[in-house]
Amino acid sequence: MSRSQQKLADRWKDWLAAEGGRLLTYARQRTGSLEEAEDILQDSLIRLWGYQEERGYRPPDVPLAFSVVRFVAMDAGRKKGRRKKRDEKVIQLHDYDEHWLDPTLEEDEDALLLRKAVEGLSEKLREVITLKVWSGLTFAEIGTVLKISHNTAASRYRYALELLQRELGHLKEARNG
Amino acid sequence: MDKHSSNSLQEIEAGLQRLMPKGLSDLSRDELETVIDELASKSELKSAFPSRQNWLQVAAVITLGGVAVWSTMVLGNGRSNSSLVEAPALSSSLNAAEQAFEILEQKTWIESGTDLGMQAIDQGGELSRGWSYTGVEEERLLNERSGYEVILQREFEAELYAATSL
Numbered sequence: 001m002s003r004s005q006q007k008l009a010d011r012w013k014d015w016l017a018a019e020g021g022r023l024l025t026y027a028r029q030r031t032g033s034l035e036e037a038e039d040i041l042q043d044s045l046i047r048l049w050g051y052q053e054e055r056g057y058r059p060p061d062v063p064l065a066f067s068v069v070r071f072v073a074m075d076a077g078r079k080k081g082r083r084k085k086r087d088e089k090v091i092q093l094h095d096y097d098e099h100w101l102d103p104t105l106e107e108d109e110d111a112l113l114l115r116k117a118v119e120g121l122s123e124k125l126r127e128v129i130t131l132k133v134w135s136g137l138t139f140a141e142i143g144t145v146l147k148i149s150h151n152t153a154a155s156r157y158r159y160a161l162e163l164l165q166r167e168l169g170h171l172k173e174a175r176n177g
Numbered sequence: 178m179d180k181h182s183s184n185s186l187q188e189i190e191a192g193l194q195r196l197m198p199k200g201l202s203d204l205s206r207d208e209l210e211t212v213i214d215e216l217a218s219k220s221e222l223k224s225a226f227p228s229r230q231n232w233l234q235v236a237a238v239i240t241l242g243g244v245a246v247w248s249t250m251v252l253g254n255g256r257s258n259s260s261l262v263e264a265p266a267l268s269s270s271l272n273a274a275e276q277a278f279e280i281l282e283q284k285t286w287i288e289s290g291t292d293l294g295m296q297a298i299d300q301g302g303e304l305s306r307g308w309s310y311t312g313v314e315e316e317r318l319l320n321e322r323s324g325y326e327v328i329l330q331r332e333f334e335a336e337l338y339a340a341t342s343l
Contacts, residue, residue, distance in 0.1 A: 001218045009217035021200030049216045133193045161186045
């Protein structure tokens with residue numbers, strides 16, 4: 001590898017260190033499987049490299065990266081013939097050894113209830129929660145990724161929080177009898 | 178919106194943040210970095226400036242555009258549109274215009290250089306002394322049709338290694 005190629009690789013590795021975690025989180029939310037999410041992230045990386053050729057191979061902007069992950073995840077889902085019904089999605093989240101949300105909080109009952117409430121959200125709402133809370137995107141960036149206005153992104157986020165608040169209340173009542 | 182429900186939403190947000198999913202594992206990151214190395218090693222890094230072929234076409238567009246404007250200004254007053262000199266369609270004339278350029282002068286110079294020291298130049302680890310440098314190639318061209326002179330400059334980066342190990 002030439003020196004310039006090495007410098008290029010280093011820039012992309014720095015970018016991966018900064019953005020890889022939240023991209024993986026988003027991919028996991030889209031697929032429910034760590035293994036599939038890692039495959040999606042790798043496919044996305046290769047696509048992004050190709051897209052950036054015209055820009056001197058500089059690392060991509062964050063909204064573009066998330067958009068590509070979204071596209072690759074949707075494409076992978078279509079190819080597998082997976083139907084994206086809400087109840088199937090919830091079941092899939094439990095099919096794997098490792099839950100996509102922090103399993104170290106197993107002993108925190110409120111955290112477990114909140115996690116259960118998140119799983120009960122529709123895909124659209126769960127997606128905006130993932131992008132805002134765990135991927136750290138702004139509403140404008142979320143709008144770019146999801147091809148909606150930033151106002152719609154903000155409204156959807158607020159609505160998701162309200163639903164979680166309500167659902168958490170119900171779950172706590174059920175727990176306390 | 179009452180303050181109580183707003184606080185509750187903030188508590189929900191705080192709770193969600195505590196559910197932070199795991200990031201990229203070391204193994205995953207290593208695999209992706211290997212992919213990056215493979216992609217980088219196959220990539221041909223282009224100069225920031227267009228190729229000489231493209232520059233000649235750009236120069237043709239500029240000079241032909243200049244001819245069209247000049248013709249319209251000189252011949253346009255008081256004449257009907259049909260009598261105006263029309264510049265040839267650029268897309269069909271680029272090849273002809275490219276051939277109509279005469280190279281008046283060509284020169285290349287180095288602007289800066291860096292001693293890279295000893296570098297491994299092959300997978301066997303053979304070392305060779307290397308230098309990286311930036312330079313400029315300049316061509317002064319004459320378009321024979323219009324008489325315009327165009328100066329093209331292209332910056333480049335290169336690395337040079339000694340033919341034998343030192």
